[in-house]
Amino acid sequence: MCCTDMALAYVEAHASWSAANTKPSLERDYTAFMTRGPDGSTRAAFAVEGIRCASCMNAIERGLADLPGVAAARLNFSDRRLAVTWRPEAEPDVAAVLSALDALGFRAQLFDPGRHSDAETAETKRLITALAVAGFASMNVMLLAISVWAGNVSDMTSENRDLFHWIQAVIALPAAAYAGRPFYEGAFRGLRAGRVTMDFPITLGVVLTLVMSVVESLSGATHAYFDGAVMLLFFLLIGRVLEQSMRRRTRMLAENLAALRSEGATVVDADGALRDVPASELVPGARILVRPGERIPADGVVERGMSDLDHSLVTGETAAVSVSGGDSVFAGALNGNGALTVRVTAAAGASLLDEVETLMRRALEARSRALVLADRATRLYVPLVHAAAALTLAGWLAAGAGWHTALLSAVAVLIVTCPCALGLAIPAVQVVSAGALFREGVLLNDGTALERFAEIDTIVFDKTGTLTLPEPSLTHGDRDETGALSVAARLALSSRHPMAAALAKAADGAEPFPDAQEAAGLGVRAIVEAVELRLGSARFCGAEAEAAAALADNPDASVICFRAGDAPPIVFPVHQALRPQAAEVVGALLSSDRRVLILSGDRASAVEAVAARLGVTEWEAGLTPREKIARIESLQRAGRRVLMVGDGLNDAPALAAAHASLSPVTAAHVSQAAADALFLGRSLTPVLAVLDAGTRARRLMLQNLWFSAAYNLLAVPLAAAGCLTPLIAALAMSGSSVIVTLNALRARASSAGVRPAPVAITGRPASPPAIPLLQGHP
Amino acid sequence: MNVLLLVIPLALALGTLGLFAFLWALRSGQYDDIEGAEYRVLHDD
Structure with missing residues (x-):
C-alpha cells in the first residue's frame, strides 16, 4: 500500500467480506461482459478496488500493457474503473487480467455492460455543453452591455447603441434557445402533467426578457436586457450541472460496489x-x-x-x-x-x-410524502410573482400611463423575480451536503431525502446485518484456553462455510491442514498424527448435548462443533456481533428524545439479547415483511416520522414505506434500491451523521429561501416603480446567487457535533479525510 | 468608430474559437477523468 486513504479503506472493508465469491477458480466464459468495437477490438470494463494514488494507477496500466493481446489499459481515476482493450486479432483473456491485477495487489470485478449508465453520461455532457454556450454568451453579451451602460452616461451615439443591442441579440437569442432547453423541456413536461414546476417561471422570465429586449431594441430604447437573460441561464445551469454530477458520481460508486460484490x-x-x-x-x-x-x-x-x-x-x-x-x-x-x-x-x-x-409497489404508491421544500416554494412563489406582475400592469394603467410603460414595468417585475437565487437555493445545499455526507461514508440516493432526514423522530432498526455486522464472529472472542481453538481454526481454513470463516479468523496465519476434506453438508475433517479432527455441525461431531447447552447460554448464537478423535467435543458459539458504536448510537438517539424500535424477522431470543444490550425496550421479533410494513405504517398514522434502517430483502417494503430510509451497503439489492441513502463501513455512526446533515441542510435551505424572499421583497417594488435598469438587474441577480451559494457551502462545516460526546472513538480517525469527489479540486 | 466593425467581430471570433475548443475537449473525453489527469501529467511516458 503506497498511501492511506481512510475513506477508501471503508469501501474496501465491507466489500471484501465476500472475497471468496470473486476468486477466479475455474475456466469461465466472460463473453457476456465484453463489447466489440467497430474495428473488431474487444473491450471490457472492470471495477477495481484498492486504488489510492497515482502510483497505483501507473502500476496497473504498465502491468497490464505487457499482457499478450492487450492493446490498451486505461484507468479512470475519478470513478475507479479500468477499461481494457484487446487487439482485434487477439483472443481476450480476462482471467489473465484478473490474475495480473491480483498479483499487483488489486481486486477487480468485471462490469456487466448492461450496467453502464450511458443515458446519465449523455445528460451530463448535454448540460455541460449548455453551460459552456451560456457562459460564452453571457461573457460576450456582458462585454457589449457594459459598453452600452458606460455609453449611456457619456457620449455614445444612438446608432452605436442600437448596433450594440443588435449584436447582443444575435449572440443571446440562439444561445438562449440552445442553453435554455433543459428548462423549456422541464416546464413543458410539467405543464403537460398538469403541474407548475420551477422551470415554468424560469422559462417565462427568459422568454419575456428576450422578447422585451428585442422590442426595445427595435424602438431604439436606451435599455435592453439580453445580458440578464443569458446570465440567468448561466447561473441556473451551474446549479443543474452540480446536481447532475453529484447524482452521477454517487451512482458510479454505488455501481462499483455492487460489481465488486459480484453479480x-x-x-x-x-x-x-x-x-x-x-x-x-x-x-x-x-x-x-x-x-x-x-x-x-x-x-x-x-x-x-x-x-x-x-x-x-x-x-x-x-x-x-x-x-x-x-x-x-x-x-x-x-x-x-x-x-x-x-x-x-x-x-x-x-x-x-x-x-x-x-x-413494495403498494408502499411506493401509498407513499404520501410531504411535499419537499422546493415544491412548496414553487407553489407559493409562482402565484405571488404573477400576481405582482399583474398588479403592476393594472396599477400603471390605472395611474394613466400608456400600455408601453405598463407592460414594460410588468415584465420588469417578472425579470427581477426570475428565480435565480431560488433555483440555486436548494440544489446547492443538496450538493454540498451530499459531498459532506460522502466523506462520512454515506452515499445519498436522493437529494430530497435530506429534508426528510431532518424531520425524523422515530428510528426503526432491523437487527440482522443492521445493528449487527453482516458476518458472524466467535461469541467469546479468540480466548484459547485449551489450545483447541487454534487447531479448530486451522481446520476451518479448509471450509467455505460462513460460520467456519468466523473461526478461521483465529488461525493467525497458520497453514490449512494438507489433507483436509470438506464433507458436503456436514463439515470438514482431517487426519493429523493419526487423530481424526472434525469440525462442523453438532451431528457431525456427535455433540448434540453440548450444542444444546451452549445455545441455551447464548440465545442469539449458532454453534460450530469441533472434536479431536475421541476427546469430548468442543462447542464454539458463533454470533453476529453488534456493529461498532451501536450502543453509543442508540444511546445518543434515545437521549435526543427520539423513539427507537427494533423490528426483526429473527427469533425472539436473539432479538431480546440484542435489545437488552442496546437498552432498547420496544422490540418485536419474527416479523414477516407484511408485518414490518404494517408496524411502520401504523407508526406513521400516529404522526411519527419514521427512519427505517435495514438491510434484508424482508426490510425492502418497510424501507420504501418509511418517511426516510437508510441501508448498509452490504444490504440486498432490492433494499439498496429502496433506501434513500447507503452507508459504508462497519460502524453505525452514519445514522447520526445523516440525521445531523439533514437538520443542517434543512436549516440552510430555509435560510436560502428566506433570503430569496427578502431579495424579491426589495426588488419587486423597484421594478414595479419602473426604476429597474439592466445594471441593477444584473447586480441583483448575480449578487443574490453568489450569496445563496456561499451560504450553501456552510453545509460542509465539520460535523464534529455529529458523534455523541461519550463515544470513545478509539482506533478511528476523529474526522475521516476528504475525498475530493464532488467539489473536483479542493 | 469604424474600428468597431473590425474589433467586435474579431473579439467574437476569438470567443467562439474558445467555445469550440472547449466543446471539442469535452467531446473527446478530456474531462472524463479530471482526477487522473492531474497525476498523469507528472509521469514521464
Whole structure:
C-alpha cells in the first residue's frame, strides 16, 4: 500500500467480506461482459478496488500493457474503473487480467455492460455543453452591455447603441434557445402533467426578457436586457450541472460496489460445462451451480446437493436452514458448506421476492410524502410573482400611463423575480451536503431525502446485518484456553462455510491442514498424527448435548462443533456481533428524545439479547415483511416520522414505506434500491451523521429561501416603480446567487457535533479525510 | 468608430474559437477523468 486513504479503506472493508465469491477458480466464459468495437477490438470494463494514488494507477496500466493481446489499459481515476482493450486479432483473456491485477495487489470485478449508465453520461455532457454556450454568451453579451451602460452616461451615439443591442441579440437569442432547453423541456413536461414546476417561471422570465429586449431594441430604447437573460441561464445551469454530477458520481460508486460484490452466476450447461454469466442474464429454467460460501443469485429449486443456507439477508433469521433436493431457495441466501445445483424458477406464485415486490409497489404508491421544500416554494412563489406582475400592469394603467410603460414595468417585475437565487437555493445545499455526507461514508440516493432526514423522530432498526455486522464472529472472542481453538481454526481454513470463516479468523496465519476434506453438508475433517479432527455441525461431531447447552447460554448464537478423535467435543458459539458504536448510537438517539424500535424477522431470543444490550425496550421479533410494513405504517398514522434502517430483502417494503430510509451497503439489492441513502463501513455512526446533515441542510435551505424572499421583497417594488435598469438587474441577480451559494457551502462545516460526546472513538480517525469527489479540486 | 466593425467581430471570433475548443475537449473525453489527469501529467511516458 503506497498511501492511506481512510475513506477508501471503508469501501474496501465491507466489500471484501465476500472475497471468496470473486476468486477466479475455474475456466469461465466472460463473453457476456465484453463489447466489440467497430474495428473488431474487444473491450471490457472492470471495477477495481484498492486504488489510492497515482502510483497505483501507473502500476496497473504498465502491468497490464505487457499482457499478450492487450492493446490498451486505461484507468479512470475519478470513478475507479479500468477499461481494457484487446487487439482485434487477439483472443481476450480476462482471467489473465484478473490474475495480473491480483498479483499487483488489486481486486477487480468485471462490469456487466448492461450496467453502464450511458443515458446519465449523455445528460451530463448535454448540460455541460449548455453551460459552456451560456457562459460564452453571457461573457460576450456582458462585454457589449457594459459598453452600452458606460455609453449611456457619456457620449455614445444612438446608432452605436442600437448596433450594440443588435449584436447582443444575435449572440443571446440562439444561445438562449440552445442553453435554455433543459428548462423549456422541464416546464413543458410539467405543464403537460398538469403541474407548475420551477422551470415554468424560469422559462417565462427568459422568454419575456428576450422578447422585451428585442422590442426595445427595435424602438431604439436606451435599455435592453439580453445580458440578464443569458446570465440567468448561466447561473441556473451551474446549479443543474452540480446536481447532475453529484447524482452521477454517487451512482458510479454505488455501481462499483455492487460489481465488486459480484453479480455473477455460474451456469451449468447441458454438457456439464460451467460458464460465468452476469446474474441479470439468468433465465428461468437455467441450472446454476452455487458453491460453498457463495450467495444464491436467483430464486430456484435445489436439484442436487445438500447444504445449510444462511437466510439472514433474506428474512433476518440467523439460524441456518438445511436444504436438499426439491427445496426452494431464495436469491440472497448465503450457501453454507455444500455445493448446490439449482434450477432457476420463473418468479411465479408465492415466492418471497414476489411478496416483497408486491408490498413494495403498494408502499411506493401509498407513499404520501410531504411535499419537499422546493415544491412548496414553487407553489407559493409562482402565484405571488404573477400576481405582482399583474398588479403592476393594472396599477400603471390605472395611474394613466400608456400600455408601453405598463407592460414594460410588468415584465420588469417578472425579470427581477426570475428565480435565480431560488433555483440555486436548494440544489446547492443538496450538493454540498451530499459531498459532506460522502466523506462520512454515506452515499445519498436522493437529494430530497435530506429534508426528510431532518424531520425524523422515530428510528426503526432491523437487527440482522443492521445493528449487527453482516458476518458472524466467535461469541467469546479468540480466548484459547485449551489450545483447541487454534487447531479448530486451522481446520476451518479448509471450509467455505460462513460460520467456519468466523473461526478461521483465529488461525493467525497458520497453514490449512494438507489433507483436509470438506464433507458436503456436514463439515470438514482431517487426519493429523493419526487423530481424526472434525469440525462442523453438532451431528457431525456427535455433540448434540453440548450444542444444546451452549445455545441455551447464548440465545442469539449458532454453534460450530469441533472434536479431536475421541476427546469430548468442543462447542464454539458463533454470533453476529453488534456493529461498532451501536450502543453509543442508540444511546445518543434515545437521549435526543427520539423513539427507537427494533423490528426483526429473527427469533425472539436473539432479538431480546440484542435489545437488552442496546437498552432498547420496544422490540418485536419474527416479523414477516407484511408485518414490518404494517408496524411502520401504523407508526406513521400516529404522526411519527419514521427512519427505517435495514438491510434484508424482508426490510425492502418497510424501507420504501418509511418517511426516510437508510441501508448498509452490504444490504440486498432490492433494499439498496429502496433506501434513500447507503452507508459504508462497519460502524453505525452514519445514522447520526445523516440525521445531523439533514437538520443542517434543512436549516440552510430555509435560510436560502428566506433570503430569496427578502431579495424579491426589495426588488419587486423597484421594478414595479419602473426604476429597474439592466445594471441593477444584473447586480441583483448575480449578487443574490453568489450569496445563496456561499451560504450553501456552510453545509460542509465539520460535523464534529455529529458523534455523541461519550463515544470513545478509539482506533478511528476523529474526522475521516476528504475525498475530493464532488467539489473536483479542493 | 469604424474600428468597431473590425474589433467586435474579431473579439467574437476569438470567443467562439474558445467555445469550440472547449466543446471539442469535452467531446473527446478530456474531462472524463479530471482526477487522473492531474497525476498523469507528472509521469514521464
